[in-house]
Amino acid sequence: MKRGGQLVGARLAYEIWGTLNAACDNAILILTGLSPGAHAASSTEDSSPGWWEDMLGPGKYIDTNRWFVICANSLGSCKGSTGPADIDPVTGEPYRLNFPALTLEDVANAGHELVRGLGIERLACLIGNSMGGMSALGYLVQHPGSARSHISISTAPQAQPFAIAIRSLQREAIRLDPNWNHGCYDDAHYPEAGMSIARKLGVITYRSAMEWGGRFARIRLDSDKRDAHPFAVEFEVESYLAMHARRFVHNFDPNSYLYLSRASDWFDIAEYGGGSVEHALRRIHIERVLAIGVNTDILFPLVQQRQIADGLRGGGARAEFVALDSPQGHDAFLVDIPRFGVAIARFLDAL
Amino acid sequence: MKRGGQLVGARLAYEIWGTLNAACDNAILILTGLSPGAHAASSTEDSSPGWWEDMLGPGKYIDTNRWFVICANSLGSCKGSTGPADIDPVTGEPYRLNFPALTLEDVANAGHELVRGLGIERLACLIGNSMGGMSALGYLVQHPGSARSHISISTAPQAQPFAIAIRSLQREAIRLDPNWNHGCYDDAHYPEAGMSIARKLGVITYRSAMEWGGRFARIRLDSDKRDAHPFAVEFEVESYLAMHARRFVHNFDPNSYLYLSRASDWFDIAEYGGGSVEHALRRIHIERVLAIGVNTDILFPLVQQRQIADGLRGGGARAEFVALDSPQGHDAFLVDIPRFGVAIARFLDAL
Secondary structure, eight states: TTTOOOOTTOOOOOOOOOOOOTTTTOEEEEESSOOOOSOSOOOSSOOOOOTTTTTTTTTTSEEETTOEEEOOOOOOOSSSEEESHHHHOOOOBGGGGSOOOHHHHHHHHHHHHHHTTTTTTSBEEEEEEHHHHHHHHHHHHHSTBSEEEEESSSSSOOOOHHHHHHHHHHHHHHHHSGGGGGGOOOOOSOHHHHHHHHHHHHHHHHHHHHHHHHTTTOOBBOEEEEOSSTSSSBHHHHHHHHHHHHHTTSSSOOOHHHHHHHHHHHHHHGTTTTOOHHHHHHHHSSSSSEEEETTOSSSSOOHHHHHHHHHHHHHEEEEEEEEOTTTGGGHHEEEEHHHHHHHHHHHHHHH | OOTTTOTTTOOOEEEEEEEEOTSOOEEEEOOOSSOOOOOSSOOOOOOOOOTTTTTTEESSSSTTOEEEEEEEEOOTOSSOOOOSBBBOOTTSSOGGGGGGGOOOOHHHHHHHHHHHHOOOOOOOOEEOOOOOOHHHHHHHHHHTTBSSEEEEEEEEOOHHHHHHHHHHHHHHHHSOOOOGGGOOOOOOSSSSHHHHHHHHHHHHSSSSSHHHHHHHHOBOGGGSOOOOOTTTTOOOHHHHHHHHHHHHHHTTTHHHHHHHHHHHHHOOOOGGTTTTTHHHHHHHOOOOOEEEEETTTTSSSSHHHHHHHHHHHTTEEEEEEEEOOOTTTHHHHHHHHHHHHHHHHHHHHOO
């Protein structure tokens, strides 16, 4: 691991769609944001819709009739890959906080091992969104020649202080929950309150004030659906946040959340360029790049996607920067599929 | 009280600067944001610097050689005015959650009583910033003819869902802290964790990502000032948030915070205009208005200050909208004094 320590017999969960061709030159790897698993889209093995269901599949924007697509669950996550909730084979106990310090370079290297294990020397395209976009830059800078092209979505070449502050506060909410208990919780004593706050803060920063102004305005719940006390859920926007928290709290391991969150803060491509983001990006040699984001993203502002395109262009790539006018903020790549899909399909079609 | 209930023998803390002239036409009332008290500036009685020290005083932007300035601590606050931490004379116990539901109209009406009690029929200017700007609109719409002019700073005619979401989460952090104990805490069992999260989230939304990018970048604390575990405070921005939380946690009553926070969500001038902000503002007749804010404010975006200026202009006011290009976000009115001061002084000089 980059910061020391090692994982013995670590496992990486992944899913695949489409068929690898004889030349092994039609493979796409997707590295994900903090919380999604490898199930990006439905398949014959698992017909449930994936987190990028409308983007990926036969005849869709990422067309699995042409491409062999792999999606990896991040190392350290809790969706099948080895993470803090798993048993440490050395001690026979769950890792919990004994899990080694995790970086996005470790996440990237695990993805690279997976690709090599599938017999692929060079990806046709490496796609990374949000945290996965940082992992993807870590992949490219550490493994020269490992990809022909790159799609970088709503991400950053380094974590900026506003995003660090948000994530630090999410972690604090979990860590201050007495049920977190220094990582030693169980189902009966679970940091629900902390996870709820962390998730709600996530949802707030993943969307945009503009979208919510139009969507929720000042709409209130019917009075028969409200408690009487003045601090009860009263506005639709509060109910929306509560719904998102309910869905998430018990579906993501709190320690995994902490590790991946901190890994995001630590990521800084400038480490590979003598302290300069530009120099580091220029060291990555790749044929074609699409760096794309939206104008309402407060967590990964557009200026950071422009920086990626400019930096990779400096390394010789034909790099395109696309700024979408989408109201949905950071989450737009998950929900504004038509806008993102067209740009991604156009890029892939031209490969 | 607007939502029912009453306060018996309620107290309003205030401070004054300058001298009321014989015509009683040089009075300015300042209504504050959620947390500040009445001590806006130093005085002969209290020489400690106030929260608007560089704005207010003899020869300053709000020149107390000319103006008689009053600053009121909001009703429901804990800085001298009656709030949830005070003893309910009816029961002999602290109000805590038995404090009546509080609205910004109640805050406004308490301010109006204060002004009348000082023998002032009509203010030369009513100034409100942040939450106090909403209280000020509540003041004007309920008391026709009570002010000749109005300065509306970094505020809104109604709470929008993004701001409601942030405040709802701040309240949740306090309410989920086991030490909050449904409002029955004491110094030994105090909701420190909840207050810390609430304050940090406040600070994050009061400033701007742009300012922090320049100010903190990815600067880290010296390693001898850090704990070794991966979730310890490591980046300067985390240390900055911790410092702000430390200063605040025990200096503001958590129940007061909840009440004033919810009052802010509830405020909607449209209630006075048949559901229309524009119609409500048009009902306010006032000679001159300055509505001012900054382009980096994510909590009270500029579009809301423009809406105030446009609406009051519709009621006949000579209303000016000033958009400042300030990196400090919502807090700019507290820290970017030169920019705000010049605009405010120019407006007051012309009265």
